Amino acid sequence: MSTTSIKEVARHAGVSIGTVSNVLNRPDLVAPATRQRVLDAIGALGYVRNDSARQLRAGRSRTIAIVVLDVANPFFADVVRGAEMEAEQAGGVVVVCNSGEDRAREHRHLDILEEQRVQGVLITPVDDGPDSRLEQFISRGTPVVLVDRGSGHHHRCSVAVDDVLGGRLAAAHLLEQGHRRIAFVGGPASIRQVADRHAGAAAALGTNGELRVVETPSLTVAAGRHAAGEIAELPARQRPTAVFCANDLVALGVLQEMTQRDLRVPDDVAIVGYDDIEFAAAAAVPLSSVRQPREQLGRTATQLLLDEVNDQGRHRHRHVVFQPELVVRASSTPARPPVSKGA
């Protein structure tokens, strides 16, 4: 156990505690000879700063936390990467917390983060709406930036992607491909993104098509398979000819299940996913998907957070909304006639 304290360094170097601290924090205030003597002592003793003590004195830590719904989800992996880049640049540290879509875990994490007096938190809450725990957190003074959530909260920043637009893009594309019976797969509907993507799709369809909703308990491959089973078992003339999924994981599940049931994609069922994760292009049938600027989301969120942390007084809360982009691949375009237009 590294139990060497600044005190022993001071004794070893024959200076006072304050001087050692100065060497550590404002080296230019210390005479070169003394400074070197202290540095040597530090090296010799293997001294390591005690961050608890430092923070206790400082009143605040240097870390920012990001609480994600699922570390395993590539979407969040990219958001995290973006956040790390930005934080690193500002000399901060990022800790990643995984709520696993579980309210209780999220709650536990927030408790701990608050006890740790983190600088601020980037979070995608498990449930949207006025989460009392999060409100409390904010009201006690820890800056929070909502990631991919955040309709109408005016006392905090948020970054998001226009999910309604994303849904609209997907549905418009399917409509254009001639589909009239379309299924929307995803859930729980209480998640704003899911609701928005659905709303966008419904809006794009208008009276030109029929949108059948299959709600899933979560956005996973397994959930997608299950939902696909449900759809596949409908009588052929009622069965949707296209499926728009709230998520690529779900879409991959749907694709997998459809293939397994000998329904061809896209000929029997077209599929459009959401997120354009790395695997979308590598799927059994390359997956059309709505792409979000994931890393950018993390970067911007971190910038907003750091701005709030530093500019206490002047800071104005902002809501940054990015535009998604539809990436068309084989899963939603007729297989036979080779498409001539390039990538």
Next chain:
Amino acid sequence: MSTTSIKEVARHAGVSIGTVSNVLNRPDLVAPATRQRVLDAIGALGYVRNDSARQLRAGRSRTIAIVVLDVANPFFADVVRGAEMEAEQAGGVVVVCNSGEDRAREHRHLDILEEQRVQGVLITPVDDGPDSRLEQFISRGTPVVLVDRGSGHHHRCSVAVDDVLGGRLAAAHLLEQGHRRIAFVGGPASIRQVADRHAGAAAALGTNGELRVVETPSLTVAAGRHAAGEIAELPARQRPTAVFCANDLVALGVLQEMTQRDLRVPDDVAIVGYDDIEFAAAAAVPLSSVRQPREQLGRTATQLLLDEVNDQGRHRHRHVVFQPELVVRASSTPARPPVSKGA
């Protein structure tokens, strides 16, 4: 800023500081009436424990850290999940650090973790071998458990999967399918797992086949695509008929590139991956892969760590090695004749 301290709670409740602390830590020592009064004060003031102060006093934190090569890699995501489960059960907290295969980042993380006096660290170091920074870390007394690394380190615990066996299983399977020219794709070769998987494959092949190594700079889909391009461009009679990849990400990249170049999998080229990530089964051609008990790896690593933390004196370092398992899917079995044997 939650600047309420135990002192104000004490004043508000009309008791001493010590009593408040007792309510927090040993509630049974406090008379029910007093306890309630204190709890009310805590609620009314929105008091939140200051973890820095607590740790400063305790000398140690309750968190354990896990340093992974890439949060985006589903392999690590599962290891993390396993670690979290186990830690949670023991009342601990897990923070996830992402080294991104970058020595400098890993170094930075270790610095910070040491300053934070974490209980211990689970780590897959960027480079194997006697990393001086990690040695130093350990020698100063922070317990470390190596994850998926750790040949012959006797002064620390490790968990790993027998990668030589994994390589052997994969190659033996391909041999059995009639392949004689096989490629091994992965890298950098300095990573022990990569080297072991290669060694296992080479051993299984012996003189019965030819193993061509295509080294990649990293274990990513992109690297796989690039390597596959190299392989695909070989004259047909030199070209390997099967590819064994050090990693599923690489394998998916290979699959993608081969498909794009109109080489059929498995007919023209068979593929076996490694890790059996969730997407392996959902790939364009369901991917044969070597499965590792990922979550178990995380759980066991955490157990070993906690054992070392708690049983300071008695603790004996252990090296737990798990056995991988080959999961055969379509990417390595002749497509036409339907296989009759079940899952």
Next chain:
DNA sequence: ACGGGGCAATGAAACGTTTCATATCGTCAA
């Protein structure tokens, strides 16, 4: 009536920093 024992609550010390007001000393200008 007195002492002992148990339960509750208290107060002070200690954890390792950082910061800030102060002390020391040599030097330079007047």
Next chain:
DNA sequence: TTGACGATATGAAACGTTTCATTGCCCCGT
């Protein structure tokens, strides 16, 4: 020669806990 100033170094206070030795009190047995 003196006074002041700049450059260094010092010591003590403060951050918010936890812990532990003490105190205060009440009740019970003798």
